[in-house]
Amino acid sequence: MKNFSDQLHDYGFSTEVRVRLSETDAVGVxxxxxxxxxxxxxxxxxxxxxxxxxxxxxxxxxIPGLVVGQEAQFKSSARYxxxxxIFVRIATIGKTSYTFHVKVVNKRTRxxxxxxxxxxxWMDDKQRPIRVPEHVREVxxxxxxxxxxx
Amino acid sequence: MKNFSDQLHDYGFSTEVRVRLSETDAVGVxxxxxxxxxxxxxxxxxxxxxxxxxxxxxxxxxIPGLVVGQEAQFKSSARYxxxxxIFVRIATIGKTSYTFHVKVVNKRTRxxxxxxxxxxxWMDDKQRPIRVPEHVREVxxxxxxxxxxx
Amino acid sequence: MKNFSDQLHDYGFSTEVRVRLSETDAVGVxxxxxxxxxxxxxxxxxxxxxxxxxxxxxxxxxIPGLVVGQEAQFKSSARYxxxxxIFVRIATIGKTSYTFHVKVVNKRTRxxxxxxxxxxxWMDDKQRPIRVPEHVREVxxxxxxxxxxx
Amino acid sequence: MKNFSDQLHDYGFSTEVRVRLSETDAVGVxxxxxxxxxxxxxxxxxxxxxxxxxxxxxxxxxIPGLVVGQEAQFKSSARYxxxxxIFVRIATIGKTSYTFHVKVVNKRTRxxxxxxxxxxxWMDDKQRPIRVPEHVREVxxxxxxxxxxx
Numbered sequence: 179m180k181n182f183s184d185q186l187h188d189y190g191f192s193t194e195v196r197v198r199l200s201e202t203d204a205v206g207v208x209x210x211x212x213x214x215x216x217x218x219x220x221x222x223x224x225x226x227x228x229x230x231x232x233x234x235x236x237x238x239x240x241i242p243g244l245v246v247g248q249e250a251q252f253k254s255s256a257r258y259x260x261x262x263x264i265f266v267r268i269a270t271i272g273k274t275s276y277t278f279h280v281k282v283v284n285k286r287t288r289x290x291x292x293x294x295x296x297x298x299x300w301m302d303d304k305q306r307p308i309r310v311p312e313h314v315r316e317v318x319x320x321x322x323x324x325x326x327x328x
Numbered sequence: 329m330k331n332f333s334d335q336l337h338d339y340g341f342s343t344e345v346r347v348r349l350s351e352t353d354a355v356g357v358x359x360x361x362x363x364x365x366x367x368x369x370x371x372x373x374x375x376x377x378x379x380x381x382x383x384x385x386x387x388x389x390x391i392p393g394l395v396v397g398q399e400a401q402f403k404s405s406a407r408y409x410x411x412x413x414i415f416v417r418i419a420t421i422g423k424t425s426y427t428f429h430v431k432v433v434n435k436r437t438r439x440x441x442x443x444x445x446x447x448x449x450w451m452d453d454k455q456r457p458i459r460v461p462e463h464v465r466e467v468x469x470x471x472x473x474x475x476x477x478x
Numbered sequence: 479m480k481n482f483s484d485q486l487h488d489y490g491f492s493t494e495v496r497v498r499l500s501e502t503d504a505v506g507v508x509x510x511x512x513x514x515x516x517x518x519x520x521x522x523x524x525x526x527x528x529x530x531x532x533x534x535x536x537x538x539x540x541i542p543g544l545v546v547g548q549e550a551q552f553k554s555s556a557r558y559x560x561x562x563x564i565f566v567r568i569a570t571i572g573k574t575s576y577t578f579h580v581k582v583v584n585k586r587t588r589x590x591x592x593x594x595x596x597x598x599x600w601m602d603d604k605q606r607p608i609r610v611p612e613h614v615r616e617v618x619x620x621x622x623x624x625x626x627x628x
Numbered sequence: 629m630k631n632f633s634d635q636l637h638d639y640g641f642s643t644e645v646r647v648r649l650s651e652t653d654a655v656g657v658x659x660x661x662x663x664x665x666x667x668x669x670x671x672x673x674x675x676x677x678x679x680x681x682x683x684x685x686x687x688x689x690x691i692p693g694l695v696v697g698q699e700a701q702f703k704s705s706a707r708y709x710x711x712x713x714i715f716v717r718i719a720t721i722g723k724t725s726y727t728f729h730v731k732v733v734n735k736r737t738r739x740x741x742x743x744x745x746x747x748x749x750w751m752d753d754k755q756r757p758i759r760v761p762e763h764v765r766e767v768x769x770x771x772x773x774x775x776x777x778x
Contacts, residue, residue, distance in 0.1 A: 199522060200359045200515050209350045210695040211664030215500050218661055222499060226559075245660040249699035259526070349672060350665050360545040361514030365650050368511055372649060376709075395510040399549035409676070500659045509650045 188325055189265035189281065193223040197260045207255040213292050214248060217280045220264035221296055224278070228317050243298035244305070246275070250294035254284070261285040268318050270327040274307040275299045276318075338475055339415035339431065343373040347410045357405040363442050364398060367430045370414035371446055374428070378467050393448035394455070396425070400444035404434070411435040418468050420477040424457040425449045426468075488625055489565035489581065493523040497560045507555040513592050514548060517580045520564035521596055524578070528617050543598035544605070546575070550594035554584070561585040568618050570627045574607040575599045576618075638775055639715035639731065643673040647710045657705040663742050664698060667730045670714035671746055674728070678767050693748035694755070696725070700744035704734070711735040718768050720777040724757040725749045726768075 195216055203209040225231045256262055265281040275297055282292040300310045319326055345366055353359040375381045406412060415431040425447055432442040450460045469476055495516055503509040525531045556562055565581040575597055582592040600610045619626055645666055653659040675681045706712055715731040725747055732742040750760045769776055 198515065198519055199353050200361055200518060203349050203352055209668075210698060211350055211661065211668055213698075214661030214664045215498065218500060218659075219498055222559075244705075245702060247699070247701050248660060249697070251697050252695060255694075259522075348665065348669055350668060359518075360548060361511065361518055364511030364514045365648065368509075368650060369648055372709075394555075395552055397549070397551050398510060399547070401547050402545060405544075409672075499653050500661055502653055503649050511650055 186265060186281065186283070188279075189267050190321060191224050191227055191267065192263050192265045193220055194285065195219060195262050195264065197256055197258050197262065199258050202258050207257055208260075210250070210252060213250050213252070213282065213294065216262065216264055216282060216292075217248070217250070217278075217294055217296055220266040220280050221278055223264075224266040224268075228321055230314060230317060243276070243300045245296055246299050247277075247297035248294070250292050252292050253290045256282075256284060256291050262291060268322055268326065269295075271310055271315055271318060272328075273309055276310055336415060336431065336433070338429075339417045340471060341374050341377055341417065342413050342415045343370055344435065345369060345412050345414065347406055347408050347412065349408050352408050357407055358410075360400070360402060363400050363402070363432065363444065366412065366414055366432060366442075367398070367400070367428075367444055367446055370416040370430050371428055373414075374416040374418075378471055380464060380467060393426070393450045395446055396449050397427075397447035398444070400442050402442050403440045406432075406434060406441050412441060418472055418476065419445075421460055421465055421468060422478075423459055426460055486565060486581065486583070488579075489567050490621060491524050491527055491567065492563050492565045493520055494585065495519060495562050495564065497556055497558050497562065499558050502558050507557055508560075510550070510552060513550050513552070513582065513594065516562065516564055516582060516592075517548070517550070517578075517594055517596055520566040520580050521578055523564075524566040524568075528621055530614060530617060543576070543600045545596055546599050547577075547597035548594065550592050552592050553590045556582075556584060556591050562591060568622055568626065569595075571610055571615055571618060572628075573609055576610055636715060636731065636733070638729075639717050640771060641674050641677055641717065642713050642715045643670055644735065645669060645712050645714065647706055647708050647712065649708050652708050657707055658710075660700070660702060663700050663702070663732065663744065666712065666714055666732060666742075667698070667700070667728075667744055667746055670716040670730050671728055673714075674716040674718075678771055680764060680767060693726070693750045695746055696749050697727075697747035698744070700742050702742050703740045706732075706734060706741050712741060718772055718776065719745075721760055721765055721768060722778075723759055726760055 197208055201208055201212040201215075222231065261284075263283045263285045265283065267279050268276055269279045270277040277298075278296045280292075280294045280296065281290065282294075283289070284291055299307045302308045315328070319328075347358055351358055351362040351365075372381065411434075413433045413435045415433065417429050418426055419429040420427040427448075428446045430442075430444045430446065431440065432444075433439065434441055449457045452458045465478070469478075497508055501508055501512045501515075522531065561584075563583045563585045565583065567579050568576055569579045570577040577598075578596045580592075580594045580596065581590065582594075583589065584591055599607045602608045615628070619628075647658055651658055651662040651665075672681065711734075713733045713735045715733065717729050718726055719729045720727040727748075728746045730742075730744045730746065731740065732744075733739065734741055749757045752758045765778070
């Protein structure tokens with residue numbers, strides 16, 4: 179499992195969600211499966227922030243790549259109506275894949291709720307892996323700076 | 329609101345779900361919004377049972393019409409791991425619309441959990457309402473018999 | 479089905495959601511069952527706005543009453559990343575029940591996406607219907623004014 | 629990331645889900661976040677199969693431990709109405725934690741759809757990690773045999 183030693187200052191982007199009642203379960207806290215949804219919100223908002231999705235395009239065009247891996251480590255519980263800050267960065271761009279790191283923090287208490295990652299593979303129209311395009315690398319390099327591993 | 333006096337013998341089709349932990353909320357029972365999902369499972373399984381969806385087609389083709397109305401009345405609570413029987417019928421076919429009645433029953437206790445309806449409008453490729461096709465009416469008439477209102 | 483002739487000026491409260499990718503379905507638009515979740519967000523935020531939930535209490539205490547009815551009419555489709563404004567009012571307080579009206583509007587286009595209602599029954603600790611407490615009626619009367627039906 | 633070289637014959641238990649329309653997204657395939665829900669169904673059904681949850685107890689009692697880690701690798705896409713077999717095993721029991729391996733397979737095509745794991749920590753009433761009880765270890769040992777790592 180990856181070592182999420184990332185500090186908050188490693189993250190140049192964040193977005194927020196507020197926990198919905200339907201996202202909790204009968205145990206009284208946020209269902210762990212909900213975090214995959216939060217991670218995805220973080221990913222999509224990050225890409226929009228960098229201009230890497232096209233909001234007037236078809237949804238199919240909005241999604242650069244296919245999710246091939248996901249992991250999460252849960253550090254503390256979140257409850258109904260908590261505001262969670264989702265910090266997002268692209269930590270690595272390989273040949274055909276790239277990886278987001280995500281850190282979910284309780285906005286009020288500052289407690290880390292979850293750390294995680296999403297790995298995607300860039301695909302052509304026939305769902306074959308292809309090299310992450312150069313213009314995407316440039317935009318991400320510009321935003322992430324030296325913290326980006328290539 | 330419609331009068332759901334429908335008795336169980338009015339229903340010629342049923343399918344089942346088992347309540348998932350993620351479908352309950354922090355109050356400890358099934359979140360009311362989950363029932364719209366259960367109704368939809370009932371609808372899709374009913375259509376498949378009558379051969380009115382094409383499992384090898386595109387998803388877009390699977391969906392005869394657009395949901396324009398939904399209602400539900402909640403009679404008792406359901407809990408994690410309960411098996412629910414979803415009874416489904418098409419009660420009415422109008423000119424361009426048709427309406428499902430749905431009754432959700434706790435399989436073990438036989439208690440009615442929810443009654444509801446879904447109304448759809450048949451659409452052409454440009455999302456304009458058109459008459460429900462005759463072959464669909466015939467299949468539904470055959471299945472529902474005299475209970476069908478046209 | 480109720481007549482949702484309510485105009486926007488009837489609504490004294492609104493909150494917002496932004497459509498998540500996971501809330502759309504394979505047809506490409508927001509899954510109709512998602513609206514029950516949006517309605518619930520509207521309800522809970524409305525109650526919080528009027529001070530009628532206690533954020534430091536147990537979740538069980540946060541929920542004044544049990545949802546016994548829900549209906550929705552869908553007027554136009556919403557898509558990924560659309561910002562939706564959820565207008566909420568309490569339209570009626572009966573002896574033991576009360577009813578929210580909800581109107582979901584596309585923030586950018588101003589198109590009405592859905593109208594709906596949620597009806598709840600006030601319960602005592604043993605889940606028996608009891609009269610909606612007077613202090614709740616007063617707070618809602620104060621906020622809704624003459625538009626409230628009692 | 630763990631090496632999921634597990635073969636199917638390593639798994640002594642499986643359960644099934646059928647993909648719901650609401651679990652797909654606008655891209656047309658199962659939303660990756662849905663798999664956390666499928667994993668959880670696998671986990672809960674496995675525990676029930678071994679008699680390690682008590683269906684007549686409070687939900688809080690049903691959940692032996694808190695999920696502290698989750699990971700998934702996605703191998704192929706699943707679509708609406710696909711039947712998925714969820715193979716589940718407990719692969720490791722540590723001092724206070726235990727780990728499920730999960731393999732999701734398309735029932736018809738036999739294609740692997742996803743591999744993953746869930747790690748939980750056993751907690752006392754005050755949410756402090758404690759040793760996994762001996763009777764639980766025994767039941768799991770009995771079922772998993774030599775494949776179990778302790």
